[in-house]
Amino acid sequence: MNKKIKTEAVDHLFEAVLSLENREECYSFFEDLCTVNELLSLSQRFEVAAMLRRGRTYLDIAEKTGASTATISRVNRSLNYGNDGYEMVFSRIEENAE
Numbered sequence: 001m002n003k004k005i006k007t008e009a010v011d012h013l014f015e016a017v018l019s020l021e022n023r024e025e026c027y028s029f030f031e032d033l034c035t036v037n038e039l040l041s042l043s044q045r046f047e048v049a050a051m052l053r054r055g056r057t058y059l060d061i062a063e064k065t066g067a068s069t070a071t072i073s074r075v076n077r078s079l080n081y082g083n084d085g086y087e088m089v090f091s092r093i094e095e096n097a098e
Contacts, residue, residue: 002083048075049086 020026030039044067051061058072067075079086 045071045075048072049079050090052076052079053086053090 016029020029044065047065048061048067048071052075058069061067061072062069
């Protein structure tokens with residue numbers, strides 16, 4: 001875990017996120033918290049991660065998501081060398097889909 005982000009303020013933010021109970025609450029909270037562009041950027045990165053995980057090419061991902069190759073590369077680095085956060089979430093999503 002990156003010690004630079006582990007702060008009391010970030011802990012409070014995560015507590016707030018964990019208190020959300022459904023998608024509509026997420027929409028309400030994140031629309032208040034983020035700008036439209038920030039939220040779209042976060043969702044784009046998540047889509048990029050999902051596509052990389054499925055073995056899609058950078059070109060295909062860039063065409064489908066509009067993400068730059070720099071963004072795709074950063075997400076790919078997180079998938080390969082990060083804290084396995086993406087993998088944890090994708091695994092849980094797949095378990096809940098079954």
